[in-house]
Each structure stands twice: as structure tokens, then as C-alpha cells.
Amino acid sequence: MPMKIDAKLGLDVFKLDKEPHIVIDTEVCNTVCTDDACLYVCPADLYERDDQGRMTVNWEGCLECGTCLICCDPRALSWKYPGGPYGVQYRMS
Numbered sequence: 658m659p660m661k662i663d664a665k666l667g668l669d670v671f672k673l674d675k676e677p678h679i680v681i682d683t684e685v686c687n688t689v690c691t692d693d694a695c696l697y698v699c700p701a702d703l704y705e706r707d708d709q710g711r712m713t714v715n716w717e718g719c720l721e722c723g724t725c726l727i728c729c730d731p732r733a734l735s736w737k738y739p740g741g742p743y744g745v746q747y748r749m750s
């Protein structure tokens with residue numbers, strides 16, 4: 658039977674940098690954004706609003722696909738690849 662996506666993603670390994678490679682300008686999110694696109698496009702479901710309604714991203718689990726950057730029309734995201742040896746390491750079953 659083919660593996661489900663959650664099981665496949667569970668095989669990946671993440672080596673975390675000290676600094677986040679994605680930073681959100683939450684002021685832009687709350688004043689300009691009309692669609693919260695990041696909530697719907699991230700394949701790892703890493704975006705969520707906190708108790709105060711601020712958009713957050715759990716960058717530690719980022720798959721480095723860049724989809725959120727492309728879909729954020731108001732340009733609220735500062736996005737770069739993790740430095741050096743950091744970031745996601747894909748594993749195949």
C-alpha cells in the first residue's frame with residue numbers, strides 16, 4: 658500500500674538554525690492582507706494565528722518549497738533558505 662503524506666513527511670529530518678529563515682511582518686498581515694493565503698497553501702500546515710490574532714509560522718518544520726512566499730501578495734514575508742548545513746533533509750522510504 659502506498660505511504661500517506663503524513664508518514665512520508667515524518668521520515669524527513671530537520672537540522673535547525675538558530676535564526677528563523679522566515680519572518681512575518683504581522684502588521685502587514687493585519688492591515689493589508691485579505692485572504693490569509695499562507696494558511697491554505699503551506700503543504701506542511703505551518704501557519705496559524707496565535708491567541709492575539711497574529712500570524713505565526715512554525716519555520717522549524719519548513720519544507721523549503723517557497724509556496725508561501727509566492728502566494729503572499731502583500732509581500733509580508735522575509736524568506737531565505739536556511740544557511741549552511743541547516744534545513745530539511747528529505748528521506749525516501
Ligand code: SF4
Pocket residue numbers: 681685686687690691692693694695696712728729730731732733734
Ligand atoms: S498571506 Fe502573507 S500577508 Fe497574508 S496573512 Fe499570510 S503572511 Fe500575512
Ligand code: SF4
Pocket residue numbers: 679698699700701702703714716718719720721722723724725726
Ligand atoms: S516554504 Fe513551503 S513548507 Fe515552508 S513555510 Fe512556506 S509553504 Fe510552508
